Amino acid sequence: MIKLEQGFYNRADVLKIARELLGKVLITKFDGIVTSGRIVEVEAYAGVKDKASHAYGGRHTNRTSVMYYPGGTAYVYLCYGIHHLFNIVTNTKDIPHAILVRAVEPMEGIPAMLERTGKKKPDYTLTKGPGNVSKALGIGTKHTGGSLLQDEIIIASDGFVPKKEDIVATPRIGVDYAGEDALLPYRFIIKGNKYVSGK
DNA sequence: CGACCGATCGTCT
C-alpha cells in the first residue's frame, strides 16, 4: 500500500487525476479505527470555468476557500442539511479544482462502517453514493481543509489498476443547474461495479 | 419498477 503524495494531486489535468483515482484506496483512521474502500466512482469539478463547480467564476467564500488550497487537501461540505460530501482538492494553490468521491467498494473495517451507518448487513448500499461514503468512513465537515498527506485521511495504491475498457465517462449527477456544463463527461466509473450510484 | 416527497441546516443573498 503506497500513499499518494503531493505530486499526484498537484497536477493541472483534473480529468486525468479523476480517472487515475479509480481503483485507488481511500483510507480513514479516526480514534484508532481504520476503514477503507476502493474508489469506483468520481466526478471532476474543473474550477472557475465550470458552471457546476462551487468555485465557478472565481466564487470565493468561507465554505469554498478550501478549494483554493494546494492539491491534496480535503474539501468536505454539508448538502441538504444531512449529507457530508467528500472532495479531493487538486492542482496548485489558488486553482480551485476538486474531485468528488461518489462511491467506494468497502475493504477494511466493515463492522465500523455498519455501526456508523446503522446498517445490519454490508450490502451494496453501504458505500454507494457520496453521502454514504462519508458516513461509512466517518468523514464530516470538521475534516474540511485537512491534508490527505498526513494520517487521518489518505489515498493509497495497492497496485490495482482498472482495465482501460472498464473505465466509463458520463455526465455528472444532480448538476442540472449548470446548463450546458451539466452535459460534460466529467464523471468516471468502473463499469459493472455494484457500488456505483445510479440505476 | 418509477415518481414523488420529507428530512434538516449551513451557506449565501
Place this chain on the structure above:
DNA sequence: GACGATCGGTCGA
C-alpha cells in the same frame, strides 16, 4: 428566507 454536487422510504401501477 431560499436552496442544495442526496438518500431512503412510500405509494401506485
